[in-house]
Amino acid sequence: MLRYLIHPVVLVASTALVLAMLLAIFPESSLTAAIRGISIWWEVLFPALFPFFVISEVLLGFGIVHFFGTLLDPMMRPVFRVPGIGGFVMTMGFVAGYPVGARLSAQLYDQKLINRTEGERLVALTTSSDPIFLIGAVAVGFFHNVALVPVLAVAHYGGSLLIGLLMRFYDRNAPSTPVNTRKKEEAPNNRLATAFLSMHKARLEDGRPTGKLLSDAIAAALRLMMVVGGLVVFFSVVMEVMTSAGAISVITSLVDAVFQLFGLPAVLSPAIVNGLFEVTLGVKAAGSAGGAMLLHQTAAAAWVLSWGGLSVHAQVVSLLSRTGMRYKPFIIARFAHGIIAMLMVYLLWGWLGPGI
Numbered sequence: 013m014l015r016y017l018i019h020p021v022v023l024v025a026s027t028a029l030v031l032a033m034l035l036a037i038f039p040e041s042s043l044t045a046a047i048r049g050i051s052i053w054w055e056v057l058f059p060a061l062f063p064f065f066v067i068s069e070v071l072l073g074f075g076i077v078h079f080f081g082t083l084l085d086p087m088m089r090p091v092f093r094v095p096g097i098g099g100f101v102m103t104m105g106f107v108a109g110y111p112v113g114a115r116l117s118a119q120l121y122d123q124k125l126i127n128r129t130e131g132e133r134l135v136a137l138t139t140s141s142d143p144i145f146l147i148g149a150v151a152v153g154f155f156h157n158v159a160l161v162p163v164l165a166v167a168h169y170g171g172s173l174l175i176g177l178l179m180r181f182y183d184r185n186a187p188s189t190p191v192n193t194r195k196k197e198e199a200p201n202n203r204l205a206t207a208f209l210s211m212h213k214a215r216l217e218d219g220r221p222t223g224k225l226l227s228d229a230i231a232a233a234l235r236l237m238m239v240v241g242g243l244v245v246f247f248s249v250v251m252e253v254m255t256s257a258g259a260i261s262v263i264t265s266l267v268d269a270v271f272q273l274f275g276l277p278a279v280l281s282p283a284i285v286n287g288l289f290e291v292t293l294g295v296k297a298a299g300s301a302g303g304a305m306l307l308h309q310t311a312a313a314a315w316v317l318s319w320g321g322l323s324v325h326a327q328v329v330s331l332l333s334r335t336g337m338r339y340k341p342f343i344i345a346r347f348a349h350g351i352i353a354m355l356m357v358y359l360l361w362g363w364l365g366p367g368i
Contacts, residue, residue, distance in 0.1 A: 034253040041252045049248030052292065053241035060144070062237055064108035068116055069229030075214030076100070078114075081125070082207040091182040092137060094130045095189050102176075105138030106169060107144060109343070110320055113138025114328040115236065129186035136345035137176035139315045139328065141168060147355045150313055154299030158311055159366030165357035166364060167314045175349045182341060194290075202242045231274070237331050243291075247323040251289050260285060277305070280312045287316030290323045307365065311357040319350040 035042050071077055075352065079101050085096025092098060097120055105113025117134045120126045141150075146168065151160045220228065254260050267281040279301045288292020294316035298309050325346070330337055 014259060021083065029249065031253065034257055035249070037273075038253050038256045040160050042249050045249045045252030046245050049245035050241070052248070053244045055295050056292075057240060057244065058237055061108065061112070062233055064104070064112055065115065065233035065236055066226075066229045068112065068119075069098075069232050071221060072119060073215075073218050073225040073229070075211035075218070077120070077125075077209035078214040079207045082210040083203060086203075089188070091180070092133065092176045093188065094134050094137075095126055098130070098137070101134055102138050106140055106172070109141060109142025110139050110324045111240070111327040111331060113140070114331045118331045118335050119335070121337065125189065126191050126242065128335075128337055129183045130189060131178040131332075131335065132341045135177070135328065135332070135337065135342055136174060136179045136182075139342070139346070140172045140270070140326070144318065147242060148314065150295045150299070150317070154296050155309070155313070157306075157366060160306075163310060163357055163360050163364040164314060164317070164359060165368075167315050167353040169358060170343075170352040171318055171349050173312075174352055175345050178348070179341070179345060210323060227336045236331075240327055240363060243323055243326045243330070247321075247326070249289055249292065251286070263288075277301075277308055280308055283309075283312045287312075287321060290320055291316055291321040294321060302348055307358070310361075311354045311363075312333060314353040314357045315350040318353040319346050 075098055078098035079096030080103075081095055084099030088096045090097045101113055101120065102118045104116055114135050116294070117126070117138065118132045120134075143165070145159070146164055147161050149156055149335050151164060163199045218225070252259070264281045266284050267284050268278045271278050271281060280298065283294050283298035283301055284327065286297045295313045298313040298316060301309050301312070325339075325343065328342060332339065332342075
Protein backbone atom coordinates (compact mmCIF):
# COMPACT_ATOMS: atom_id res chain seq x y z
CA MET A 13 0.00 0.00 0.00
CA LEU A 14 2.78 2.41 0.95
CA ARG A 15 4.49 1.72 -2.37
CA TYR A 16 1.44 3.02 -4.24
CA LEU A 17 1.10 6.07 -1.99
CA ILE A 18 4.67 7.21 -2.73
CA HIS A 19 4.42 6.51 -6.45
CA PRO A 20 5.44 9.66 -8.42
CA VAL A 21 2.07 9.84 -10.19
CA VAL A 22 0.20 9.70 -6.88
CA LEU A 23 2.48 12.32 -5.33
CA VAL A 24 2.07 14.69 -8.27
CA ALA A 25 -1.71 14.21 -8.34
CA SER A 26 -1.95 14.77 -4.58
CA THR A 27 0.16 17.92 -4.80
CA ALA A 28 -1.99 19.26 -7.64
CA LEU A 29 -5.14 18.57 -5.60
CA VAL A 30 -3.77 20.38 -2.55
CA LEU A 31 -2.73 23.37 -4.68
CA ALA A 32 -6.17 23.52 -6.28
CA MET A 33 -7.75 23.62 -2.83
CA LEU A 34 -5.38 26.37 -1.71
CA LEU A 35 -6.22 28.39 -4.81
CA ALA A 36 -9.91 28.14 -3.91
CA ILE A 37 -9.24 29.12 -0.30
CA PHE A 38 -6.97 32.10 -1.11
CA PRO A 39 -8.30 33.50 -4.43
CA GLU A 40 -7.25 37.11 -3.83
CA SER A 41 -3.68 36.20 -2.89
CA SER A 42 -3.48 33.93 -5.94
CA LEU A 43 -4.64 36.68 -8.27
CA THR A 44 -2.16 39.19 -6.82
CA ALA A 45 0.69 36.68 -7.15
CA ALA A 46 -0.28 35.84 -10.73
CA ILE A 47 -0.28 39.52 -11.71
CA ARG A 48 3.12 39.94 -10.03
CA GLY A 49 4.48 36.92 -11.93
CA ILE A 50 3.21 38.28 -15.25
CA SER A 51 4.85 41.62 -14.45
CA ILE A 52 8.21 39.93 -13.77
CA TRP A 53 7.94 37.93 -16.99
CA TRP A 54 6.95 40.88 -19.18
CA GLU A 55 9.18 43.56 -17.70
CA VAL A 56 12.31 41.52 -16.90
CA LEU A 57 12.45 38.04 -18.44
CA PHE A 58 10.89 38.70 -21.85
CA PRO A 59 13.21 41.56 -22.89
CA ALA A 60 16.22 39.77 -21.36
CA LEU A 61 15.72 36.28 -22.83
CA PHE A 62 13.71 36.69 -26.04
CA PRO A 63 16.53 38.26 -28.12
CA PHE A 64 18.93 35.49 -27.05
CA PHE A 65 16.43 32.78 -27.98
CA VAL A 66 15.96 34.28 -31.45
CA ILE A 67 19.69 34.80 -31.98
CA SER A 68 20.49 31.24 -30.89
CA GLU A 69 18.03 29.84 -33.45
CA VAL A 70 19.52 32.01 -36.20
CA LEU A 71 23.08 31.04 -35.27
CA LEU A 72 22.16 27.37 -35.47
CA GLY A 73 20.63 27.87 -38.90
CA PHE A 74 23.69 29.73 -40.22
CA GLY A 75 26.07 27.05 -38.92
CA ILE A 76 27.86 29.30 -36.40
CA VAL A 77 27.48 26.59 -33.78
CA HIS A 78 29.26 24.12 -36.05
CA PHE A 79 32.04 26.65 -36.55
CA PHE A 80 32.65 26.93 -32.81
CA GLY A 81 32.25 23.20 -32.41
CA THR A 82 35.08 22.44 -34.79
CA LEU A 83 37.26 25.22 -33.40
CA LEU A 84 36.84 24.34 -29.71
CA ASP A 85 36.73 20.56 -29.98
CA PRO A 86 40.37 20.06 -28.86
CA MET A 87 39.65 21.93 -25.61
CA MET A 88 36.11 20.86 -24.69
CA ARG A 89 36.56 17.10 -25.18
CA PRO A 90 39.54 16.51 -22.87
CA VAL A 91 38.40 19.01 -20.21
CA PHE A 92 34.63 18.51 -20.00
CA ARG A 93 34.10 15.40 -22.17
CA VAL A 94 31.61 17.15 -24.47
CA PRO A 95 32.02 18.00 -28.17
CA GLY A 96 33.51 21.34 -29.11
CA ILE A 97 30.04 22.71 -29.83
CA GLY A 98 29.67 22.78 -26.05
CA GLY A 99 32.03 25.77 -26.00
CA PHE A 100 29.44 27.83 -27.84
CA VAL A 101 26.68 26.63 -25.49
CA MET A 102 28.84 27.44 -22.46
CA THR A 103 29.50 30.96 -23.73
CA MET A 104 25.84 31.62 -24.52
CA GLY A 105 24.72 30.08 -21.23
CA PHE A 106 27.08 32.25 -19.17
CA VAL A 107 26.18 35.41 -21.11
CA ALA A 108 22.41 34.94 -21.37
CA GLY A 109 21.74 32.99 -18.16
CA TYR A 110 19.27 30.25 -17.41
CA PRO A 111 17.62 28.51 -19.23
CA VAL A 112 19.54 29.33 -22.45
CA GLY A 113 22.13 26.59 -21.87
CA ALA A 114 19.41 23.96 -21.54
CA ARG A 115 17.65 25.32 -24.62
CA LEU A 116 20.77 25.08 -26.78
CA SER A 117 21.70 21.67 -25.37
CA ALA A 118 18.24 20.36 -26.28
CA GLN A 119 18.63 21.73 -29.81
CA LEU A 120 22.02 20.08 -30.24
CA TYR A 121 20.57 16.80 -29.00
CA ASP A 122 17.70 17.06 -31.49
CA GLN A 123 20.23 17.56 -34.28
CA LYS A 124 22.22 14.53 -33.03
CA LEU A 125 25.30 16.68 -32.47
CA ILE A 126 25.56 15.42 -28.88
CA ASN A 127 24.30 12.27 -27.17
CA ARG A 128 22.23 12.03 -23.99
CA THR A 129 25.11 11.83 -21.52
CA GLU A 130 26.97 14.71 -23.17
CA GLY A 131 23.77 16.75 -23.11
CA GLU A 132 23.32 16.11 -19.39
CA ARG A 133 26.90 17.15 -18.72
CA LEU A 134 26.43 20.27 -20.82
CA VAL A 135 23.19 21.34 -19.12
CA ALA A 136 24.83 20.92 -15.70
CA LEU A 137 27.78 23.07 -16.81
CA THR A 138 25.92 25.85 -18.62
CA THR A 139 22.95 26.55 -16.31
CA SER A 140 23.92 29.77 -14.56
CA SER A 141 22.82 33.32 -13.91
CA ASP A 142 23.61 35.98 -16.48
CA PRO A 143 26.13 38.72 -15.56
CA ILE A 144 23.57 41.50 -15.96
CA PHE A 145 21.33 39.93 -13.31
CA LEU A 146 24.27 39.13 -11.01
CA ILE A 147 25.72 42.64 -11.23
CA GLY A 148 22.69 44.86 -11.78
CA ALA A 149 19.97 43.10 -9.81
CA VAL A 150 21.89 41.29 -7.06
CA ALA A 151 25.01 43.33 -6.23
CA VAL A 152 23.66 46.79 -7.07
CA GLY A 153 19.88 46.43 -6.78
CA PHE A 154 19.46 44.18 -3.73
CA PHE A 155 22.77 44.55 -1.86
CA HIS A 156 23.56 48.16 -2.93
CA ASN A 157 27.23 47.19 -2.97
CA VAL A 158 29.00 46.85 -6.33
CA ALA A 159 32.15 45.66 -4.51
CA LEU A 160 30.46 42.27 -4.09
CA VAL A 161 30.66 41.57 -7.84
CA PRO A 162 34.15 39.94 -7.87
CA VAL A 163 33.48 37.44 -5.11
CA LEU A 164 29.97 36.62 -6.36
CA ALA A 165 31.12 36.22 -9.97
CA VAL A 166 34.12 34.04 -9.15
CA ALA A 167 32.09 31.88 -6.76
CA HIS A 168 29.19 31.45 -9.18
CA TYR A 169 30.96 31.00 -12.52
CA GLY A 170 33.98 29.30 -10.97
CA GLY A 171 31.55 26.89 -9.34
CA SER A 172 29.98 26.22 -12.76
CA LEU A 173 33.37 25.30 -14.22
CA LEU A 174 34.10 23.01 -11.26
CA ILE A 175 30.74 21.30 -11.80
CA GLY A 176 31.70 20.83 -15.46
CA LEU A 177 34.97 19.21 -14.42
CA LEU A 178 33.17 16.93 -11.95
CA MET A 179 30.51 16.00 -14.53
CA ARG A 180 33.17 14.67 -16.90
CA PHE A 181 33.31 11.65 -14.57
CA TYR A 182 29.55 11.19 -14.74
CA ASP A 183 28.56 8.07 -16.73
CA ARG A 184 32.19 7.68 -17.71
CA ASN A 185 31.53 4.53 -19.75
CA ALA A 186 29.09 6.31 -22.06
CA PRO A 187 30.29 6.63 -25.67
CA SER A 188 31.34 10.02 -27.05
CA THR A 189 29.91 11.67 -30.12
CA PRO A 190 32.39 10.97 -32.93
CA VAL A 191 34.47 13.87 -34.22
CA ASN A 192 33.31 15.27 -37.55
CA THR A 193 35.66 13.77 -40.13
CA ARG A 194 36.14 14.60 -43.79
CA LYS A 195 38.10 13.24 -46.67
CA LYS A 196 41.67 14.46 -46.56
CA GLU A 197 41.32 16.25 -49.85
CA GLU A 198 38.32 18.19 -48.46
CA ALA A 199 39.71 19.08 -45.06
CA PRO A 200 42.42 21.73 -44.90
CA ASN A 201 45.18 21.36 -42.32
CA ASN A 202 44.33 24.73 -40.74
CA ARG A 203 41.71 24.29 -37.97
CA LEU A 204 40.20 27.73 -38.60
CA ALA A 205 39.66 26.86 -42.26
CA THR A 206 38.15 23.53 -41.25
CA ALA A 207 35.77 25.37 -38.91
CA PHE A 208 34.61 27.66 -41.73
CA LEU A 209 34.14 24.60 -43.94
CA SER A 210 31.95 22.97 -41.27
CA MET A 211 29.88 26.15 -40.97
CA HIS A 212 29.38 26.33 -44.74
CA LYS A 213 28.30 22.69 -44.91
CA ALA A 214 25.82 23.15 -42.04
CA ARG A 215 24.30 26.21 -43.73
CA LEU A 216 23.85 24.30 -46.99
CA GLU A 217 22.21 21.40 -45.15
CA ASP A 218 19.79 23.76 -43.39
CA GLY A 219 18.83 25.37 -46.68
CA ARG A 220 16.20 27.81 -45.38
CA PRO A 221 16.18 31.33 -46.86
CA THR A 222 17.13 34.08 -44.41
CA GLY A 223 13.55 35.35 -44.12
CA LYS A 224 12.19 31.90 -43.40
CA LEU A 225 14.97 31.23 -40.89
CA LEU A 226 14.23 34.47 -39.03
CA SER A 227 10.47 33.88 -38.90
CA ASP A 228 11.00 30.31 -37.66
CA ALA A 229 13.42 31.60 -35.00
CA ILE A 230 10.91 34.19 -33.76
CA ALA A 231 8.09 31.63 -33.65
CA ALA A 232 10.22 29.12 -31.73
CA ALA A 233 11.43 31.80 -29.29
CA LEU A 234 7.86 32.99 -28.66
CA ARG A 235 6.70 29.45 -27.89
CA LEU A 236 9.52 29.02 -25.40
CA MET A 237 8.88 32.41 -23.79
CA MET A 238 5.25 31.42 -23.21
CA VAL A 239 6.45 28.31 -21.37
CA VAL A 240 8.89 30.36 -19.29
CA GLY A 241 6.21 32.93 -18.47
CA GLY A 242 3.70 30.27 -17.47
CA LEU A 243 6.17 28.65 -15.10
CA VAL A 244 7.10 31.99 -13.50
CA VAL A 245 3.43 32.82 -12.89
CA PHE A 246 2.75 29.31 -11.58
CA PHE A 247 5.56 29.37 -9.02
CA SER A 248 4.70 32.90 -7.98
CA VAL A 249 1.18 31.72 -7.16
CA VAL A 250 2.44 28.56 -5.44
CA MET A 251 4.74 30.60 -3.19
CA GLU A 252 1.92 32.99 -2.29
CA VAL A 253 -0.67 30.34 -1.40
CA MET A 254 1.90 28.32 0.56
CA THR A 255 2.77 31.46 2.51
CA SER A 256 -0.89 32.17 3.20
CA ALA A 257 -1.43 28.57 4.32
CA GLY A 258 1.55 28.72 6.70
CA ALA A 259 3.59 26.07 4.87
CA ILE A 260 6.47 28.45 4.17
CA SER A 261 6.81 29.28 7.86
CA VAL A 262 7.12 25.56 8.64
CA ILE A 263 9.88 25.13 6.06
CA THR A 264 11.59 28.25 7.41
CA SER A 265 11.56 26.76 10.93
CA LEU A 266 13.28 23.62 9.62
CA VAL A 267 15.94 25.72 7.90
CA ASP A 268 16.39 27.70 11.14
CA ALA A 269 17.16 24.47 12.98
CA VAL A 270 19.79 23.51 10.39
CA PHE A 271 21.34 26.99 10.58
CA GLN A 272 21.65 26.71 14.35
CA LEU A 273 23.66 23.51 13.96
CA PHE A 274 26.21 25.35 11.81
CA GLY A 275 26.17 28.61 13.77
CA LEU A 276 24.63 30.60 10.91
CA PRO A 277 22.23 33.52 11.50
CA ALA A 278 18.58 32.45 11.40
CA VAL A 279 17.67 35.74 9.74
CA LEU A 280 18.92 34.23 6.46
CA SER A 281 16.36 31.41 6.51
CA PRO A 282 13.79 33.33 4.41
CA ALA A 283 16.44 33.86 1.72
CA ILE A 284 17.14 30.12 1.49
CA VAL A 285 13.45 29.17 1.55
CA ASN A 286 12.46 31.78 -1.04
CA GLY A 287 15.48 30.88 -3.16
CA LEU A 288 14.50 27.23 -3.04
CA PHE A 289 11.50 28.17 -5.18
CA GLU A 290 12.51 31.33 -7.07
CA VAL A 291 15.86 33.05 -7.64
CA THR A 292 14.77 36.69 -7.58
CA LEU A 293 12.84 36.35 -4.31
CA GLY A 294 15.76 34.49 -2.73
CA VAL A 295 18.52 36.97 -3.54
CA LYS A 296 16.26 39.87 -2.64
CA ALA A 297 15.65 38.32 0.80
CA ALA A 298 19.39 37.71 1.21
CA GLY A 299 20.18 41.35 0.44
CA SER A 300 17.61 42.66 2.93
CA ALA A 301 18.46 40.24 5.76
CA GLY A 302 19.17 42.80 8.45
CA GLY A 303 21.26 41.62 11.40
CA ALA A 304 23.37 39.17 9.41
CA MET A 305 27.00 39.70 8.46
CA LEU A 306 27.52 40.73 4.84
CA LEU A 307 29.67 37.63 4.39
CA HIS A 308 26.77 35.33 5.32
CA GLN A 309 24.33 37.32 3.18
CA THR A 310 26.64 37.01 0.16
CA ALA A 311 27.11 33.28 0.73
CA ALA A 312 23.32 32.83 0.84
CA ALA A 313 22.95 34.81 -2.40
CA ALA A 314 25.63 32.64 -4.05
CA TRP A 315 23.73 29.51 -3.04
CA VAL A 316 20.45 30.85 -4.44
CA LEU A 317 22.03 31.93 -7.74
CA SER A 318 23.70 28.55 -8.22
CA TRP A 319 20.75 26.40 -7.12
CA GLY A 320 18.52 28.30 -9.53
CA GLY A 321 15.17 27.84 -7.81
CA LEU A 322 12.47 25.32 -8.69
CA SER A 323 11.09 27.82 -11.19
CA VAL A 324 14.28 27.53 -13.26
CA HIS A 325 14.32 23.76 -12.68
CA ALA A 326 10.82 23.54 -14.14
CA GLN A 327 11.89 25.56 -17.19
CA VAL A 328 14.84 23.22 -17.74
CA VAL A 329 12.68 20.11 -17.28
CA SER A 330 10.20 21.43 -19.85
CA LEU A 331 13.06 21.82 -22.34
CA LEU A 332 14.58 18.40 -21.62
CA SER A 333 11.31 16.45 -21.46
CA ARG A 334 11.20 15.75 -25.20
CA THR A 335 14.88 14.85 -25.51
CA GLY A 336 15.27 11.85 -23.23
CA MET A 337 17.83 13.69 -21.09
CA ARG A 338 17.31 13.00 -17.38
CA TYR A 339 16.51 15.46 -14.59
CA LYS A 340 18.38 13.59 -11.82
CA PRO A 341 21.92 14.59 -12.93
CA PHE A 342 20.76 18.19 -13.26
CA ILE A 343 19.29 18.51 -9.77
CA ILE A 344 22.35 16.86 -8.20
CA ALA A 345 24.62 19.25 -10.12
CA ARG A 346 22.57 22.27 -9.06
CA PHE A 347 22.66 21.29 -5.40
CA ALA A 348 26.42 20.68 -5.59
CA HIS A 349 26.90 23.99 -7.43
CA GLY A 350 25.07 25.82 -4.65
CA ILE A 351 27.26 24.27 -1.95
CA ILE A 352 30.47 24.90 -3.91
CA ALA A 353 29.57 28.54 -4.63
CA MET A 354 28.69 29.17 -1.00
CA LEU A 355 31.97 27.64 0.22
CA MET A 356 33.93 29.63 -2.35
CA VAL A 357 32.46 32.87 -0.97
CA TYR A 358 33.79 31.98 2.49
CA LEU A 359 37.18 30.92 1.09
CA LEU A 360 37.64 33.94 -1.20
CA TRP A 361 36.16 36.64 1.03
CA GLY A 362 39.54 37.77 2.37
CA TRP A 363 40.90 38.30 -1.19
CA LEU A 364 37.86 39.35 -3.22
CA GLY A 365 35.38 40.56 -0.63
CA PRO A 366 34.67 44.27 -0.11
CA GLY A 367 36.51 44.21 3.22
CA ILE A 368 33.65 45.55 5.34
